[in-house]
Amino acid sequence: MRLPPLNAVRAFEAVCRHGSILKAAEELNVVRGAVRQQIATLENHLGRKLFTRDGRRLVPTVQASAFAAAAGMAFDILQRAVLELEGAEQNRIRLGVPSAFAVWWLMPRVADMQASLGDTAVEIVPMTVVEPLQMHPELDAVIMGGEYRPAPGITALRFMEDEFGPVATPSLAATLSKDPAAMGALTMLASRSVPRLWDEWFAESGTPSVVFSRVQEFEDLLLALGAARSGLGIALAPRASIEDDLERRHLVAPYGFISRPSGYSLCCRTPDAKRPAFAALSGWLLGCGTSA
Secondary structure, eight states: OOOOOHHHHHHHHHHHHHTOHHHHHHHHTSOHHHHHHHHHHHHHHHTSOOEEEETTEEEEOHHHHHHHHHHHHHHHHHHHHHHHHTTOOSSEEEEEEEHHHIIIIIGGGHHHHHHHHTTOEEEEEEESSOOOGGGOTTOSEEEEESSOOOOTTEEEEEEEEEEEEEEBOHHHHTTOOSSGGGGGGSEEEEETTSTTHHHHHHHHHTOOOOOOSEEEEESSHHHHHHHHHTTSOEEEEEGGGSHHHHHTTSSBOTTOOEEEEEEEEEEEEGGGGGSHHHHHHHHHHHHHHHHO
């Protein structure tokens, strides 16, 4: 069987990855009609429908989802091969990092990281919503927090465990009793980027859920923690993201922290894991994680 047109496969893979024809069109810098035409071309070539409709949404079939995953891996391999053929700089890593982790954990250590990596340049890309690497072909690696199971073709190195717990300013924390139910008198500061974080803490700490007097949501965890530092309420924070605030007593943890052994992982494409630049970054992160 002849291989399908490359442009049609590219459009199809982008639609599956984004879950949207509009977003796929924006990535490919074409109009939506062109993406629809490429999907039709691919379906005609393969002799089968690749999507079903759920209201206004296009949902890939099981076989189409598997094909999209394989196509994504193939495009990643092809992109890397082109970079090597062109002699592109191999000592450069574009690293996606959760915003709060980037600001409060990584950036205070970035000078040490650069000194350790020598000629390897790391471009840090803060991510409001951290998504798996296969959804970001423009990145070389991402740091994932929490439970993460790497996809085929992705190598994940867990470099640090973590803890998390409710945090507030010392003055607000002083109004609380030893019973976590007392938090209900404060404003719960939540992040849309990690919407289940409070639920996970209640479940993992064995604490009964608290009914808060008020809930204020922010776009990402970085903003929620900034609000906590300003005394607006109580937020749930990964300890690694607020080490400096704890040391300076800008924030305190009135009910302590509980361990999250899933911690943080550096995720890269498996062929890249063998590059000296990634070996150097992995070694540095493991050293920092051990001493954290």
